[in-house]
Amino acid sequence: MSPQLLLFVVVLFGAIYVFMILPQRRARRSQQELITKLGPGAEVITTGGLYGTVTEIEDGDTVLLEVAEDTEIRISKAAIVRVTTGTGVPEHEDSGPDTAEADADTDNG
Numbered sequence: 111m112s113p114q115l116l117l118f119v120v121v122l123f124g125a126i127y128v129f130m131i132l133p134q135r136r137a138r139r140s141q142q143e144l145i146t147k148l149g150p151g152a153e154v155i156t157t158g159g160l161y162g163t164v165t166e167i168e169d170g171d172t173v174l175l176e177v178a179e180d181t182e183i184r185i186s187k188a189a190i191v192r193v194t195t196g197t198g199v200p201e202h203e204d205s206g207p208d209t210a211e212a213d214a215d216t217d218n219g
Contacts, residue, residue, distance in 0.1 A: 145187045148173070153195045156185060161194070 148154070152164045154175070162175040165182060173190070174182045 141188075144193060145190065148187065148190065148193065152193050154190045155192045155194060156189045157191050158189070 148164060148167065150164050150166060153161070154164060155161055156175070160175070160177055160183075162177040162183070164173055165176045166174040167187075168174065168184070171187050172184050173187055175185055176182050
């Protein structure tokens with residue numbers, strides 16, 4: 111086997127590793143982090159394209175997802191592709207009367 115052929119094979123396997131295996135590992139790690147941080151109140155998108163809000167994390171690998179008012183479905187945690195807002199922590203609302211007055215004061219000068 112010539113040294114150039116051996117070098118070509120090594121470079122080819124290196125390229126396959128860098129362009130195929132590493133991105134898959136990163137994606138898998140990212141998905142696992144998303145699933146572990148998931149909590150009630152998180153708005154998510156599933157692999158099937160369903161949008162919903164997590165209402166409960168059940169034992170094992172299942173989640174109750176509210177997809178419409180009074181309509182919940184049970185799905186696998188692995189079916190959740192993306193969290194669109196929050197991770198179950200209630201968001202702080204700044205729309206109270208004090209905030210509106212403060213905004214009016216800053217607009218006037």
